[in-house]
Amino acid sequence: MKKIYICLPVHDEEKNLENCVSSINKSIKLIPDYLVKIFICLNGCNDRSKEVAIHCKEKYSKLGIEIIKSRKGKLNAQEKVLSKIPNNRKIFFIDTDTEIDKKSIRIILDEFEKHKYLLAVGAFPIAKKYFGYNLWKKFLNNILNIRSRHPMGEISKLNVKDYHGLAKTNPQKVNTSKEHELKSKIFFHGRAFAISSKKYWNKPSKNKKVVGDDSYLSDYIIYHYGKNRIRIRYDAIVYFNPFISLKEHYRTYKRIYFDLKNLKENYPEFKEIRNHSELMLDKEYVRDQSVLIRFYFLCFSLIRKIEKLFFRISLEKNPYKIWKKF
Numbered sequence: 001m002k003k004i005y006i007c008l009p010v011h012d013e014e015k016n017l018e019n020c021v022s023s024i025n026k027s028i029k030l031i032p033d034y035l036v037k038i039f040i041c042l043n044g045c046n047d048r049s050k051e052v053a054i055h056c057k058e059k060y061s062k063l064g065i066e067i068i069k070s071r072k073g074k075l076n077a078q079e080k081v082l083s084k085i086p087n088n089r090k091i092f093f094i095d096t097d098t099e100i101d102k103k104s105i106r107i108i109l110d111e112f113e114k115h116k117y118l119l120a121v122g123a124f125p126i127a128k129k130y131f132g133y134n135l136w137k138k139f140l141n142n143i144l145n146i147r148s149r150h151p152m153g154e155i156s157k158l159n160v161k162d163y164h165g166l167a168k169t170n171p172q173k174v175n176t177s178k179e180h181e182l183k184s185k186i187f188f189h190g191r192a193f194a195i196s197s198k199k200y201w202n203k204p205s206k207n208k209k210v211v212g213d214d215s216y217l218s219d220y221i222i223y224h225y226g227k228n229r230i231r232i233r234y235d236a237i238v239y240f241n242p243f244i245s246l247k248e249h250y251r252t253y254k255r256i257y258f259d260l261k262n263l264k265e266n267y268p269e270f271k272e273i274r275n276h277s278e279l280m281l282d283k284e285y286v287r288d289q290s291v292l293i294r295f296y297f298l299c300f301s302l303i304r305k306i307e308k309l310f311f312r313i314s315l316e317k318n319p320y321k322i323w324k325k326f
Contacts, residue, residue: 004031004109005085006038006063006092009077014048016097016241021056023099025063030106037064039081044072075203082198091201092194097241098125100192104236108194111233115166119200119221119229122188124151124175127242137244143299144243151175151234153285153297155183157278165228174235180282181234186222187277188230190214192238200225208266210259215277219263219270250307257311 006024010017021038028036040053050067057065070080078093085091090112094100100123108121127145130138147154152175161168163186171178193214195201202220204210221229243249264274286297 003035007081013096026102027105041077043077101237107236122232123192123236123238125191155282176234187218209262
């Protein structure tokens, strides 16, 4: 029986961890031909994450959960997990504040099987619904999460057709189209993705001041192994908690902004890839939407412009500190 591994870095996720593990448990019912092993890596936790992890290990015994610890930091946790996994095994990296759709792991595994040369396959993140009654938070929810609910509303600024060879030969039909995928982003999102072997994972050195895994690893794979080695499956959904706070949205994108800035400054060899990774809203798609959706996109664009202005004048340049929770 084939075996896959799932890496769950945990830093103060007592409220989210079991929901994440439960979603994975539902998904393995669709992959009976695979044996699953999960590593829960506690890193710098100050809450009850350890107790929740132990509870999950007992409750979901079929998942083969092993609880380990590492130094604080998502990349440190990933590195520790990978040290326990043999080469040439598929590894899923899933953020523990998300929930994976029950079909997503199956879809990603099938993609690897159909296209053996793929080194990484990413899921597509969609914000969960907001069920609260706070009108201001409802309003922000509709604006700040608009891109996740309209995958075809965002495209690359430059021509990226050469990065999307599979869109020509094997186009997707859910949440995207052949035409959209040929113009879509060339990198996967860090909330949920898989690599075909740990030998394709790499960690940026600390003095480069890059703390995220998604942008750097995508660039690393493309630079060292070539185009058409990464694909996003737009029907492999991972659900994340919706943004309902301007402060939280700013903090998240501030970390991303400085990661991208430091990638450009400290990895000049990635320059061409970085340029082709820049995104923009698809004006034609937005124009075809209802008046209300167009309004939400407009508000989102204004908020992003204001955030970028704050980024430029920010006194805090250390992404490790930016990433700390308020």
